Amino acid sequence: MTDLPGAETHPATLIADMGARARVASGVLAALPTPRKAAALVSAAAALRDAAATIEAANREDMARAAAAGLSGALLDRLRLDPGRIAAMADGVAAVAALADPVGQIMDSRARPNGLVLSRVRVPIGVIGIIYESRPNVTADAAALCVMAGNAAILRGGSEAVASNRAIHAALIEGLAAGGVPADAVQLVPTTDRAAVGAMLKAVGAIDLIIPRGGKSLVARVQAEARVPVLAHLDGINHVYVDASADPAMAAAVVVDAKMRRTGICGAMETLLIDRDYAAAAVLIERLAATGCVVRGDPDACKLVPEIAAADAADWDTEYLDAIAAVAIVDGLDGAVAHIARHGSHHTDSIVAADVDVAERFLAQVDSAIVLWNASTQFADGGEFGLGAEIGIATGRLHARGPVALEGLTTYKWIGRGTGQVRG
Amino acid sequence: MTDLPGAETHPATLIADMGARARVASGVLAALPTPRKAAALVSAAAALRDAAATIEAANREDMARAAAAGLSGALLDRLRLDPGRIAAMADGVAAVAALADPVGQIMDSRARPNGLVLSRVRVPIGVIGIIYESRPNVTADAAALCVMAGNAAILRGGSEAVASNRAIHAALIEGLAAGGVPADAVQLVPTTDRAAVGAMLKAVGAIDLIIPRGGKSLVARVQAEARVPVLAHLDGINHVYVDASADPAMAAAVVVDAKMRRTGICGAMETLLIDRDYAAAAVLIERLAATGCVVRGDPDACKLVPEIAAADAADWDTEYLDAIAAVAIVDGLDGAVAHIARHGSHHTDSIVAADVDVAERFLAQVDSAIVLWNASTQFADGGEFGLGAEIGIATGRLHARGPVALEGLTTYKWIGRGTGQVRG
Numbered sequence: 001m002t003d004l005p006g007a008e009t010h011p012a013t014l015i016a017d018m019g020a021r022a023r024v025a026s027g028v029l030a031a032l033p034t035p036r037k038a039a040a041l042v043s044a045a046a047a048l049r050d051a052a053a054t055i056e057a058a059n060r061e062d063m064a065r066a067a068a069a070g071l072s073g074a075l076l077d078r079l080r081l082d083p084g085r086i087a088a089m090a091d092g093v094a095a096v097a098a099l100a101d102p103v104g105q106i107m108d109s110r111a112r113p114n115g116l117v118l119s120r121v122r123v124p125i126g127v128i129g130i131i132y133e134s135r136p137n138v139t140a141d142a143a144a145l146c147v148m149a150g151n152a153a154i155l156r157g158g159s160e161a162v163a164s165n166r167a168i169h170a171a172l173i174e175g176l177a178a179g180g181v182p183a184d185a186v187q188l189v190p191t192t193d194r195a196a197v198g199a200m201l202k203a204v205g206a207i208d209l210i211i212p213r214g215g216k217s218l219v220a221r222v223q224a225e226a227r228v229p230v231l232a233h234l235d236g237i238n239h240v241y242v243d244a245s246a247d248p249a250m251a252a253a254v255v256v257d258a259k260m261r262r263t264g265i266c267g268a269m270e271t272l273l274i275d276r277d278y279a280a281a282a283v284l285i286e287r288l289a290a291t292g293c294v295v296r297g298d299p300d301a302c303k304l305v306p307e308i309a310a311a312d313a314a315d316w317d318t319e320y321l322d323a324i325a326a327v328a329i330v331d332g333l334d335g336a337v338a339h340i341a342r343h344g345s346h347h348t349d350s351i352v353a354a355d356v357d358v359a360e361r362f363l364a365q366v367d368s369a370i371v372l373w374n375a376s377t378q379f380a381d382g383g384e385f386g387l388g389a390e391i392g393i394a395t396g397r398l399h400a401r402g403p404v405a406l407e408g409l410t411t412y413k414w415i416g417r418g419t420g421q422v423r424g
Numbered sequence: 425m426t427d428l429p430g431a432e433t434h435p436a437t438l439i440a441d442m443g444a445r446a447r448v449a450s451g452v453l454a455a456l457p458t459p460r461k462a463a464a465l466v467s468a469a470a471a472l473r474d475a476a477a478t479i480e481a482a483n484r485e486d487m488a489r490a491a492a493a494g495l496s497g498a499l500l501d502r503l504r505l506d507p508g509r510i511a512a513m514a515d516g517v518a519a520v521a522a523l524a525d526p527v528g529q530i531m532d533s534r535a536r537p538n539g540l541v542l543s544r545v546r547v548p549i550g551v552i553g554i555i556y557e558s559r560p561n562v563t564a565d566a567a568a569l570c571v572m573a574g575n576a577a578i579l580r581g582g583s584e585a586v587a588s589n590r591a592i593h594a595a596l597i598e599g600l601a602a603g604g605v606p607a608d609a610v611q612l613v614p615t616t617d618r619a620a621v622g623a624m625l626k627a628v629g630a631i632d633l634i635i636p637r638g639g640k641s642l643v644a645r646v647q648a649e650a651r652v653p654v655l656a657h658l659d660g661i662n663h664v665y666v667d668a669s670a671d672p673a674m675a676a677a678v679v680v681d682a683k684m685r686r687t688g689i690c691g692a693m694e695t696l697l698i699d700r701d702y703a704a705a706a707v708l709i710e711r712l713a714a715t716g717c718v719v720r721g722d723p724d725a726c727k728l729v730p731e732i733a734a735a736d737a738a739d740w741d742t743e744y745l746d747a748i749a750a751v752a753i754v755d756g757l758d759g760a761v762a763h764i765a766r767h768g769s770h771h772t773d774s775i776v777a778a779d780v781d782v783a784e785r786f787l788a789q790v791d792s793a794i795v796l797w798n799a800s801t802q803f804a805d806g807g808e809f810g811l812g813a814e815i816g817i818a819t820g821r822l823h824a825r826g827p828v829a830l831e832g833l834t835t836y837k838w839i840g841r842g843t844g845q846v847r848g
Contacts, residue, residue, distance in 0.1 A: 027765075031788060110810050116799055118809055125821050126791075208821045229653065229822050250844040257846035341451075352844075363839050364455060367550075375540055375842030384847070385542055385838070386534050397549050397632045398653050399823040402838040414809070414826040415787050418799030420674040420776075422681035423808070 011191075011199035015154070018187050019206025022127040022152035025184035030124045030150045032180070034101040040179025041097035041144055047175030048090040048140060051167065055086055058167035059136065066160050078134045079161055089137045089168070092389060096144040099388040102407045103150045116418045122410045124150030126208040129200045130391075131156045131222060133214035136164035142213065143172055143186045145391050149409035152185045154207060156200060158214075159192035201226040211392055211404075216319070231404055233369075233395035235319045235345035236266035238377045241336035241362065242284065243353035244277035250374060251280070251352045252287045257376040258350065260291050264321045266393060267348055267380030271316060272327045273336045274301070285327055293323045300329035316343040333358050337365045344368060346395045348380040348402075369394065369401040435615075435623035439578070442611050443630025446551040446576035449608035454548045454574045456604070458525040461572055464603025465521035471599030472514040472564060475591065479510055482591035483560065490584050502558045503585055513561045513592070516813060520568040523812040526831045527574045540842045546834045548574030550632040553624045554815075555580045555646060557638035560588035566637065567596055567610045569815050573833035576609045578631060580624060582638075583616035625650040635816055635828075640743070655828055657793075657819040659743045659769035660690035662801045665760035665786065666708065667777035668701035674798060675704070675776045676711045681800040682774065684715050688745045690817060691772055691804030695740060696751045697760045698725070709751055717747045724753035740767040757782050761789045768792060770819040772804040772826075793818065793825040 009017070029037070048055070059081040066079055081089075102122045109119040128151045132138040139155055146153035157165040169188040177183055189196050200207060201222060210230045212222040219234050240258050242251045258269035272288070274281045282304040289295045289308060296311035297304075308327070315326040316339075330336045340349055350372035351362040359373045370380050382390025382403035390403040400408030433441070453461070472479070483505040490503055505513075526546045533543040552575045554566040563579055570577035581589040593612040601607060613620050624631060625646060634654045636646040643656050664682050666675045682693035696712065698705045706728040713719045713732060720735035721728075732751070739750040740763070754760045764773055774796035775786040783797040794804050806814025806827035814827040824832030 027789070027791075030791075112808070112810055116803065123791075229820075247844070253844060253846050257848065261847050359841075363841075365451070367451075367454075367547075368837065370838045370840065372840040373842060375840055375845040376847050378847040379540065379840065379845065384536070386536055396653075397835050399835075401836060411821050411823075412825060413792065414794045416794065416796040416799055416803065417783075417787075418797060420671070420677060421799040421803065422677050423685050423800050423802040424681065 011193060011195040012202075014189075014191070014196065015199040015203050016206055018154055018189070019127055019203055021184040022154055022187060023206070025182045026124065026126050026150070026152040028182050029147065029152060029185050030103070032150065034103075036180055037101065037148055037150070038097040040176045040181040041093055041148060043179040044144070044172050044175030045090040045094035045097070047171040047178070048086065048093060048168065051171035052083060052086045055081060055164065055167040055171065056083070058163040061163040062161055071160065075134055075160070079136065079164070081136060081164060085137065089140045092137070093140050093144040096148050096389055099148060099406055101148065102410045107412055114421050116416050116421045118414060118416045120412045121415050122407070123413050125409060125411050127152045127154065127206065128409065129154045129156070129203070129207040129210045129228070131197055131200065131210060131212045131214075131218065133158040133218060134160050136161040136168055138213050139165045139168045139188070140172060141389065142211070142391060145389060145406060145409060147176065147181060147185060149406045151409055152187075154187050154189065154200065156189040156197060162192055198225060201228060204228055213392060229399070231392060231394045231396065231400060231408070233266060233345070233347055233393050236268065236347040236380075237270050237317065237319050237343060237345040238267065238347055238380075239271045239273055239336070239340050239344060239349045240269045240377060241273040241330070241349070241351045242275060242278055243333065243351060243355060243358050244275040244279075245355035245358060246278060246352040247354055248280040248283065252284055254350065254352050254374065254376050255284060255288055256291055258378055259288065259293055259325050260323065261376070261378050263323050265378065267378045268321065269377050270319055270325065271343070272325055273330045273339055274327065275332055275336070276300070276329050277332065281329065288325060293325050296324065296326045298328040301327040304329070319345070333361055337362065340366050340368070347393065348372065348377045350375060350377050435617060435619040436626075438613075438615070438620065439623040439627050440630055442578055442613070443551055443627055445608040446578055446611060447630070449606045450548065450550050450574070450576040452606050453571065453576060453609050454527070456574065458527075460604055461525065461574070462521040464600045464605040465517055465568055465572060467603040468568070468596050468599030469514040469518035469521070471595040471602070472510065472517060472592065475595035476507060476510045479505060479588065479591040479595065480507070482587040485587040486585055495584065499558055499584070503560065503588070505560060505588060509561065513564045516561070517564050517568040520572050520813055523572060523830055525572065526834045531836055538845050540840050540845045542838060542840045544836045545839050546831070547837050549833060549835050551576045551578065551630065552833065553578045553580070553627070553631040553634045553652065555621055555624065555634060555636045555638075555642065557582040557642060558584050560585040560592055562637050563589045563592045563612070564596060565813065566635070566815060569813060569830060569833060571600065571605060571609060573830045575833055576611075578611050578613065578624065580613040580621055586616055622649060625652060628652055637816060653823070655816060655818045655820065655824060655832070657690060657769070657771055657817050660692065660771040660804075661694050661741065661743050661767060661769040662691065662771055662804075663695045663697055663760070663764050663768060663773045664693050664801060665697040665754070665757075665773070665775045666699060666702055667757065667775060667779060667782050668699040668703075669779035669782060670702060670776040671778055672704040672707065676708055678774065678776050678798065678800050679708060679712055680715055682802055683712065683717055683749050684747065685800070685802050687747050689802065691802045692745065693801050694742065694744055694749065695767070696749055697754045697763055698751065699756055699760070700724070700753050701756065705753065712749060717749050720748065720750050722752040725751045728753070743769070757785055761786065764790050764792070771817065772796065772801045774799060774801050
């Protein structure tokens with residue numbers, strides 16, 4: 001796959017130039033009324049549908065190259081586009097057009113004693129860089145969310161998906177242009193040179209926020225190298241704590257769903273913590289193992305159910321993303337909270353309990369972006385939260401936490417309206 | 425001045441250890457009800473008043489050392505504490521106790537169709553590092569704001585104020601302890617070694633947020649070196665744009681106040697932009713010059729008022745913090761917006777105009793943390809905004825913009841309350 005025009009430029013120069021053009025486009029986007037942005041996205045969705053054959057052909061190119069390079073079946077599946085997936089991608093773009101627009105929302109407003117009226121108003125962040133791996137649908141999903149929130153996007157997808165991404169991007173900007181969005185609002189980095197990623201990470205002033213979408217090694221690199229702020233999560237080492245007061249049927253249903261519904265997502269449970277006083281602990285562990293989950297227990301858990309394997313120290317800090325769970329017996333709420341404080345990744349943790357006081361203490365004391373009571377950790381998802389599509393889940397402490405959707409892609413400014421007030 | 429115990433430790437180890445103790449204290453603080461935090465701050469204010477003689481004696485030590493080292497009068501004035509300033513510092517701490525507590529506020533709440541109730545609730549950020557210069561009152565101000573918002577603080581003041589800071593810190597933690605706040609909630613870095621600042625800036629995981637309080641060189645160093653997120657502003661290159669539709673008396677009052685009320689604060693106007701069609705331009709420039717302001721004009725401004733000096737290219741990018749202003753004649757709103765986009769620092773910009781449409785376009789298009797209409801830029805202040813005391817003004821795009829007060833020192837978590845929901 002040859003690079004596009006511009007790829008021969010020095011990476012820092014390339015990204016600075018793309019950023020400058022994105023900044024101009026972001027000014028246009030910030031001023032676009034909601035119906036204009038929505039119409040542009042509907043038009044982009046239509047353009048994706050119209051370009052389905054072209055996108056499929058490009059994807060076949062990528063697939064052939066990936067197969068020849070010996071990529072694994074799972075990676076090939078992520079890369080693959082078919083008519084159903086292309087239609088779903090177009091539907092996703094159209095769905096973003098229907099979301100409530102946070103831009104222009106008045107967060108609060110106050111009249112000061114001197115008559116000055118001060119309001120905080122949501123505005124776009126500006127220019128957002130998205131760095132992702134093999135799934136080509138991210139090109140459309142991320143672009144749609146950025147545009148709806150009034151931001152320009154600079155997209156850098158995986159090299160294995162380069163033909164697919166270019167075909168999707170070409171359709172997108174053609175559709176967006178018909179709706180009045182400038183082409184520079186959504187730019188695709190024209191080179192697969194990894195130095196371009198480094199340049200994005202250091203583009204302070206040109207890019208306002210970086211969102212990595214992909215596996216742990218990508219996120220770790222971005223977090224380690226970035227000078228631009230990053231919204232991301234590195235790990236989803238999520239816990240379910242089953243309190244002595246838990247209803248056994250509910251505990252079993254929540255634990256099995258949290259672990260086994262989909263094992264490869266960041267919201268999956270990785271560690272089960274069981275209160276030493278919970279009577280049905282052995283039954284719960286056996287129930288989980290019976291679903292096909294490999295269970296690794298601490299000494300107390302192994303005593304209860306001798307069939308399970310022994311966990312080692314690394315298990316408590318491992319995101320399996322697989323049908324494997326670590327199980328520890330803890331001394332009540334305090335034991336659970338201490339375990340999560342030590343081993344958790346501040347993503348999503350849940351308690352199953354009938355005792356309201358215990359549950360509320362768990363919700364208050366566990367320092368994670370999402371804390372749940374009597375619900376599966378697999379609800380950690382923008383759609384399930386009623387936020388619409390999400391751009392990702394953030395476990396940092398600033399700006400946006402948990403599922404990040406349109407509102408997380410905005411910031412605010414203060415607007416003051418006076419009648420000649422001076423401070424005097 | 426000798427270092428305190430702990431100062432001989434390697435800076436990275438020292439900060440990691442302080443951070444670990446601060447993390448434990450932040451857990452205690454996060455759970456403290458508002459009246460407990462308020463009572464602790466009232467007690468700290470009383471302790472500061474009780475320790476006034478000790479603080480004054482310590483300050484005399486710092487002043488003698490600073491005078492011997494040849495510090496300038498302005499620096500000595502910043503360093504100096506007297507009974508009035510100590511009383512004002514204590515009053516400031518007590519005033520923070522009276523502010524509305526953002527922690528625990530429910531930002532929004534939604535019941536999902538499956539019955540899961542999801543709320544976003546404000547929580548403290550965690551551990552905040554404050555790096556400041558010669559003003560010892562920052563020790564008390566910053567600590568009070570951090571504690572009221574439920575955060576632990578790690579304070580690193582200027583080496584010239586080390587005795588004053590230690591005396592203030594000792595009084596503070598004694599008072600806070602009487603109110604039930606752990607001593608590790610407010611820690612003072614025990615060494616004046618500059619390497620400790622570097623260690624704070626890199627303490628990802630130990631410190632959640634760094635706030636520099638001081639001059640441009642401090643902020644620039646912090647922004648360049650920090651791996652921890654930073655809330656700050658580097659410059660306040662603020663503009664007042666006087667539109668053709670402006671009332672001349674209002675324009676003169678706003679411009680003179682914005683520039684001359686206090687010239688050394690970050691909210692002071694540095695550049696005056698005048699619409700080419702504004703009839704009273706010469707009068708306005710002469711009025712500003714008559715207040716004792718040195719005016720440097722672009723060629724068109726110099727033609728209108730030949731007595732003023734000619735600005736050079738650097739003037740448009742200079743924060744004078746003095747009785748100096750640059751003046752440019754611009755082509756209406758678009759000229760003003762373009763000038764601000766090119767030279768502004770995203771801090772505070774104001775338009776004086778009678779034309780509502782022009783004013784609203786300015787407020788929408790100028791990309792600054794604070795945009796004002798018919799009001800002086802000197803209102804850029806948390807107190808004037810009705811937020812209570814501010815920890816600083818931020819010009820970054822994420823998390824908090826403009827005056828950062830208690831709410832800006834919090835983040836949120838998602839709390840979901842269910843009845844056994846599984847995703848299925």
